[in-house]
Amino acid sequence: MDVHRFELTASPHIKGPDSTPRIMWSVVATLVPVVGAAIYWFGPSAALVITTATVGCVVTERLFGPGGTLRDGSAAITGVLLGLTLPPGIPLWMAFVGGFIAIGLGKLVFGGLGQNVFNPALLGRALLQAAFPDDMTTWPAAVEHWWQLRGDNFALPLTSADPTVALTGATPLGQMKFEQIPTEAVDLFMGATSGSTGETAAVVILAGGIYLAVKKYLNWRIPISILLTVAVLSQVAHFVDPDRYPGALFMLFSGGLMLGAWYMATDMVTSPTTNHGCWIFGAGIGAMAVLIRLWGGLPEGVMYSILFMNALVPFINRATQPRVFGTGEEVVAS
């Protein structure tokens, strides 16, 4: 008599090779060129800030998280993304605090990966912006030598940055908003401007984002709808008043829009699950970013617009449920 062993499992029976760690570490890999560009433009300060933010995130995840979650790489992504959104001259202890807030209050307090409402990296940045508005808006000026620090990175914990060490410049968006000085599109594209460590070099961010979109690790509808909305709205405003409102090219490649559109808004946890929802989500972010940039009090609004739309994601999901095959015309989502 033969005995055959079968393993009975519930569906699905076929699965793809992608797992959470694989996707997360791919995203980290695509961020390597962005980090490289940050170090190229902002020298050792960028390396220090990004490293400290990442260490803050990883240490928090290790201390407070459920065991064994470091390997999935999500804490590392949050840390690198947070570091990329900070000004290069920020005191390192603030970057560490930001990492702690991002993972602790942005993710773990909600129940860990997959449970968080808001993008953790942006939540960490939002708290830093609200707690230390001066240090978060001190942008570096051009320096003579590459190895110079771009600010008082080594301020003692809990103390403010020494104002005599700080170098202050203005970001392209700030110059445009407050002084009506536009910046060359080539500089914006390559990153030869002032700003957060990782947001200036649009070309590398674009390359990494497109790679992830091709690999389907992010839903391409989100960045495309954000960028389209920003381009259309800002071009319309530019036609109405070319002196006050910059054109679409400037708006697309300045500030944190590229980083936000490709890496922040597309976070799988905090973006809509339906394709229709992604279009709405992206359009909302783009419209709000343009509103804040052109008529708000701040020069840049990508962070707040993404956080705001994060909060609306459950409603977008509910409103865009596709009709279940075989059921009537109306689907009442619970």
Added chain:
Amino acid sequence: MSPRRVVSPEEVFFRGVWRENPVLIQLLGLCPALAVTNTVANSLAMGLATFFVLVGSSTLVATFKRFIPREVRISAYILVIATFVTIADLVLNAVVPEIHRALGAFIALIVVNCMILGRQEAFASKQPVGRAILDAAGTGLGFIVALLMMGGLREVLGYGSFLGVPLFGPSFEPWIVMILPAGGFFALGFILLLFGWWAERKKEPVRPRRWPHGVTTEVFVGEGGAD
């Protein structure tokens, strides 16, 4: 219904302080906990006022529980609570007018603190007076503890001081958000994170089961059966 467990008087008191802390575990009474905890002094005044109202109204409700008709019990509780809130309001205004001004409408709003009404409905209206007082004192103390934790965190980070005494040197960088209303949410999240970590730290880490998780079955087939 399960057989009633005998709860010792100490447990009635201490569970409100820590294990069933109204703010940190039950997440009740969050409105004052978020709104007026920007300094330690404000937190302490708010905590003491709430403690007084809670103990007073629990005593009264437990004493008169036989005379309160079931149908109008909530309104009766509210009346009792409002009486004590008025006393607390007038006393604070007379003794510490500055803190009274800082707390503003939130003193009057103690009436609608669901923690207080919850203790009347869940405990004082069913228990002897002594135990009701113990329960109210424990819960009130837990509320004070939670508010002091919030207020301490926010004052130390937001002003760099504790009870008005500066803790750090002149180059201290204040965390501006901590003294703003949004800081209440951040401080509460921070404390809840610590509490969650404290409660979870002894548990085994949850290991996800290997996918797929099925059952193995053996099928007997005849000799030379299909394979």
